[in-house]
Amino acid sequence: MAKQRKIPMRKDLLSGEMFPKKEMVRVVRNADNTVSIDPTGKAAGRGAYVALDPAAVKQAKRKQVIDKAFDIKVDPAFYDELYAYVDHKKARQELFGESNK
Template structure:
């Protein structure tokens, strides 16, 4: 059986490469808003974030997402992103690679 290639993406917060399935995509949409893209297929400029809630909190202080997308990010987005990453990390720990 032929071995499949695993797509790798760079984590915006740490700069490390991870398999695409283990990351969360965030996207800057055409109306200059930033949103979480759980499907990974939304139109717009995308970036990937690892499932590390501590890194999300640190990114809020350093304004990493604002610098990457060159837009003003509402502080409530960081709260939403933290909750989403925390939830996805818990799912991954419970169910393994299926989540």
Template sequence: MKKRKIPMRKDLLSGEMFPKKSLVRIVRQADQTVAIDPTGKAQGRGAYVALDPEAVKQAQSKHIIEKAFDVAVDDSFYSELYAYVDHQKARQELFGDQA
């Protein structure tokens, strides 16, 4: 049986490569807003974030997402991203890699 290739993506916050399924996509939409893209298919400029809540806190203090997307990001987005990443990490630890 042929072995399938695992798509890899670079984490915006750490710069490390991870399997695409273990990352969360965030996207800058046409109206210059930044949003979480749980489907991974939304239109716009995308970037990937690892399931590390502490890295999200550091990204907020260093304004990494603003620099990457060249757009102002509201603090409420960071709190939403932190909650989403924390939830997904807990799910992954509880259920394993069932993606």
């Protein structure tokens, strides 16, 4: 009998809910205070996780949630980039199932 592996969970920056890490997108602020999407989940810097919920990303832009989390001013274009990325990842997940990273 195979041993059940523990699924790493992360808290969604936007909703405060816990989700499996594989179902989230990591956003990172690096040493020179630039904020970017981290598709590998391994980039150096302060990270935060966002669930695959395009509506929540739109709301986050209005409330400037990422600005507050990283305590810096984030370019509004970054929120648009994050929205497009999350929307694409969610569509792929729905098309191909959870096995696709």
